[in-house]
Amino acid sequence: MTKTKIVIAVVLIVVRIGLPSYAQAAATVSDAAHPDLSGVWQIEAAPKALRTLDGSAPPLLPQAQTTYSEYLSAKKARDASYDTMSKCLPPGVPRIFLQPFPFRIQQQSNLIAMIFQWNHLDRLIYLDTAHFEAVAPAYLGQSVGKWEGGTLIVDNTDFNDQTLLDDSGLPHSDALHIVERYVLKNAGKTLEIRFTIEDPQTFSKPWETVLHFKRQSLDVRDDDFCLGRIGKEPMNLQ
Amino acid sequence: MNSSGNRDNRHAQLCRFETAGYSVIALMLATWSVTPSEAATALSASSSPSAEDAFRQQVVSTPPSADPRDFNGVWWPDRSFAQQRPTAKLKPGVLPPAQQLGPSLNNSIVKCMPAIRFDGIGSGMSELYVQGPAMLTIIAEEDHDIRQVYLDRALPKKPKPSLTGYSVGHWDGDTLVIETVGLKDPNGTVRSSLRVTERLRKVRDANYLEHTVTFDDPTRYIEPYTFVWAGRWRPDIRIAENICEEEYEDYKVENGSVKYSDDNGSVDKGNDK
Numbered sequence: 001m002t003k004t005k006i007v008i009a010v011v012l013i014v015v016r017i018g019l020p021s022y023a024q025a026a027a028t029v030s031d032a033a034h035p036d037l038s039g040v041w042q043i044e045a046a047p048k049a050l051r052t053l054d055g056s057a058p059p060l061l062p063q064a065q066t067t068y069s070e071y072l073s074a075k076k077a078r079d080a081s082y083d084t085m086s087k088c089l090p091p092g093v094p095r096i097f098l099q100p101f102p103f104r105i106q107q108q109s110n111l112i113a114m115i116f117q118w119n120h121l122d123r124l125i126y127l128d129t130a131h132f133e134a135v136a137p138a139y140l141g142q143s144v145g146k147w148e149g150g151t152l153i154v155d156n157t158d159f160n161d162q163t164l165l166d167d168s169g170l171p172h173s174d175a176l177h178i179v180e181r182y183v184l185k186n187a188g189k190t191l192e193i194r195f196t197i198e199d200p201q202t203f204s205k206p207w208e209t210v211l212h213f214k215r216q217s218l219d220v221r222d223d224d225f226c227l228g229r230i231g232k233e234p235m236n237l238q
Numbered sequence: 239m240n241s242s243g244n245r246d247n248r249h250a251q252l253c254r255f256e257t258a259g260y261s262v263i264a265l266m267l268a269t270w271s272v273t274p275s276e277a278a279t280a281l282s283a284s285s286s287p288s289a290e291d292a293f294r295q296q297v298v299s300t301p302p303s304a305d306p307r308d309f310n311g312v313w314w315p316d317r318s319f320a321q322q323r324p325t326a327k328l329k330p331g332v333l334p335p336a337q338q339l340g341p342s343l344n345n346s347i348v349k350c351m352p353a354i355r356f357d358g359i360g361s362g363m364s365e366l367y368v369q370g371p372a373m374l375t376i377i378a379e380e381d382h383d384i385r386q387v388y389l390d391r392a393l394p395k396k397p398k399p400s401l402t403g404y405s406v407g408h409w410d411g412d413t414l415v416i417e418t419v420g421l422k423d424p425n426g427t428v429r430s431s432l433r434v435t436e437r438l439r440k441v442r443d444a445n446y447l448e449h450t451v452t453f454d455d456p457t458r459y460i461e462p463y464t465f466v467w468a469g470r471w472r473p474d475i476r477i478a479e480n481i482c483e484e485e486y487e488d489y490k491v492e493n494g495s496v497k498y499s500d501d502n503g504s505v506d507k508g509n510d511k
Contacts, residue, residue, distance in 0.1 A: 089483050126476070222384040223401055223402040
């Protein structure tokens with residue numbers, strides 16, 4: 001094939017598949033210091049209960065251990081009243097990552113947006129600011145991030161106490177502070193997030209856990225509405 | 239900064255639907271005071287920022303991007319423009335949306351499903367545009383509503399019908415044209431003939447993002463109809479978490495009316511206001 005033919009072929013392909021005629025290059029950064037985490041991801045193997053890096057149970061304080069035991073008993077008795085996620089309220093961090101639904105990361109120079117398919121939740125990580133005064137404590141907290149040696153380090157504060165850390169019912173207080181470290185592995189096919197979880201009202205010391213996510217080829221749908229899924233009965237019975 | 243209270247906003251939305259019989263997606267309403275061309279004229283009347291815009295941008299040191307194709311940032315719906323919608327000219331025998339949808343409309347709103355689409359001005363809450371080469375994500379503060387607009391592909395031939403539809407965008411000059419198909423109504427009716435076309439462009443020295451929205455459905459409407467609204471550049475706002483699902487247990491539907499019970503136990507009928 002001659003050079004001209006190749007050029008024509010490329011032009012035709014671009015026209016056919018309708019690539020955008022203009023890309024907002026300024027909006028996206030990607031180099032060794034800022035690897036592009038953009039893409040669709042899903043948990044590889046969701047643990048039933050979070051464990052520390054050496055496989056131990058998280059270091060719960062006695063009072064929190066009592067609460068956790070109550071939740072475990074309730075769960076066994078099929079009583080989900082302790083679990084706000086059963087009412088479609090947002091699971092917190094890191095629990096949102098444990099759900100068997102994909103999420104999309106869209107990385108920009110000033111922020112990273114995460115779109116979770118589960119009940120179309122969004123989470124924003126600001127890269128252009130320090131922590132700022134929050135309107136109110138939030139289910140997903142307030143996230144500010146920075147890059148260090150190709151790792152995205154996210155500092156999370158301002159959580160409310162309405163969520164659980166995992167599906168087993170691991171509790172936390174509103175003093176929760178989480179640091180996440182995001183790195184790409186396996187030639188970009190795997191995303192690793194390492195969590196440092198600190199909550200002096202719940203745990204005797206900070207502890208770490210790690211989760212791995214597999215890059216997905218499918219899109220994230222934006223039409224999952226949790227209340228529509230769980231509440232089949234019509235509300236308006238006139 | 240939160241641009242509106244969660245409960246107040248939800249309540250207002252319900253009231254609006256209750257009283258005027260507004261409907262979903264295609265929601266096309268009762269009266270019309272500003273024509274699309276008048277709204278467009280109003281938007282382009284001034285080419286420089288207002289004193290308020292200039293002051294705000296000075297405070298946060300963030301003027302809007304000069305790139306006409308960069309929509310990144312927070313846009314707040316400005317009620318100065320096109321507050322009311324045209325009445326859809328329905329074909330004979332086609333029920334108005336509120337009647338057609340019946341109870342499914344309230345059901346959908348109370349269950350935090352999208353009753354208003356393509357209609358940012360209705361919410362009064364901000365939207366964050368996250369724009370990359372392949373995707374424009376529009377994150378509405380209200381109800382954490384998400385829109386994903388694919389910029390790297392054509393519309394699918396047979397999209398799976400959903401409440402949110404499937405949206406793709408392409409540039410026509412400095413106007414982003416977003417086309418949406420694959421919609422269905424809250425009562426499950428598939429709107430395979432409905433196509434929504436939005437034209438978005440920055441106007442008034444990039445301080446406003448103008449939306450021209452056209453609904454076309456030859457099976458229901460005699461002719462396509464269009465309305466215009468605008469979002470105002472608000473670099474001083476960071477959208478807040480707004481969780482509609484918190485209120486689900488506060489709403490009750492009795493005798494066809496939505497009742498809202500607040501924290502103090504007082505009950506307010508949605509259609510009284």
